Amino acid sequence: MTKRGQSKQDQDQPKKGQNKGGKRRTKQEASPNSESDQPEKWQVMAESSPTAAEMQPCTVAAAPYAVPPVTQPYNGQFYAPHLQFMTPHRQPIPTNVSNQVRTENQYYLPSPPPPPTTPPPWAAEIMQDIKSIKLSVSKLDKLEKLVDKINARVEKLENESKAKDVKMSDVENAVQFASSEIEDTKNKIKETSSEIKVITNQYSDIKTALSDIKTKTDELEAKTNDLKSRSMRENLLFYGLSESEQENCQQKVIQVISERLQLTDDIVLDRAHRLGKPTHGKSRPIVAKFHYYSQRELVRTTATSKYDVLRNAGLGIGIQQTKAVLNKRRQLNDFFNREKSAGKQVKWAGSRLMVRNNSSDQFREVTC
DSSP states (O other): OOHHHHHHHHHHSOOTTBOTTSOBOOHHHHSOSSGGGOHHHHHHHHHTOTTTTTOOOOOOOSSTTSOOOOOOOOOSOOOOOOGGGOOOOOOOOOSOOSSOOOOTTOOOOOOOOOOOSSOOHHHHHHHHHHHHHHHHHHHHHHHHHHHHHHHHHHHHHHHHHHHHHHHHHHHHHHHHHHHHHHHHHHHHHHHHHHHHHHHHHHHHHHHHHHHHHHHHHHHHHHHHHHHHHHHHTTEEEEESOOOOTTOOHHHHHHHHHHHTSOOOSOOOEEEEEEOSOOBTTBOOOEEEEESSHHHHHHHHHHHHHTHHHHHHTTOEEEEOOOHHHHHHHHHTHHHHHHHHHTTOEEEEETTEEEEESSTTSOOEEEOO
């Protein structure tokens, strides 16, 4: 068949929406607006309803709810009606569904079909998917809670980290301040060290000067003591002579020498006077300066030989010494008493203590 013949055959066939005569159908013919126009379709749909078997027959009293009359069958091609042109089938809703017989003008409400015992495979798959989704959702909830906890911990750690950062900044500032203070202290220590070195040098110089001064002072004291000793070498001290006002010390000394020591030589005294400040109830010693050293030695040796006579009379004669010599003698006084109590011969040679065991031995110096 050629294209020309095929196109001719196609032209002979009626198009969609046209009848066999080639005329276009009306809207009423193509899509009836109610079930009464298609009684066969209405009957088939009523019989094929899933609730048709469960419904019981009833009589209809009112004309509006009666079955429409059967018309002549339509021999043309069947087209499904559009939903927008279909009139809904209105039925009253019963209050009770359980096999209750309605009165006139009412129908029985069909009971719902029993639920299937076993779901179809596609429903089982959907249910399985729903279960898996629920499990996933529960897991997601747990994960969300865990994430919330982690976020809370992270936030806490961030806050702690911020607090630690603040503390670290404070510590850094304190360390910087301390380091600056340490640097200042180091500089001050350096300055102080240099000053200490200068002071140390000055101290060493002063110490050297003081040692020199001390040496010179000792030398001067020794010279002074020597000069004092030399100036006192003609002096003798007379102890135990009564003291009175308007007295003549030279006459008392000459009287002791002539009466107690029995010396008839013409003794010449340069001067004689009391020594020290007056004390109530105690007589002060008299220091007498002889004009001649030989006369002074004669009186001293005679007083030593007549020591017992003078002691019985409550008198005493001795050599005048300086304060330095007396201080050294006080330090050696214990040794003097110990050696003397041991029966040894002891004597003073200035500030030195001399001791010997018997007359045949020589005197030796006793030191502390």
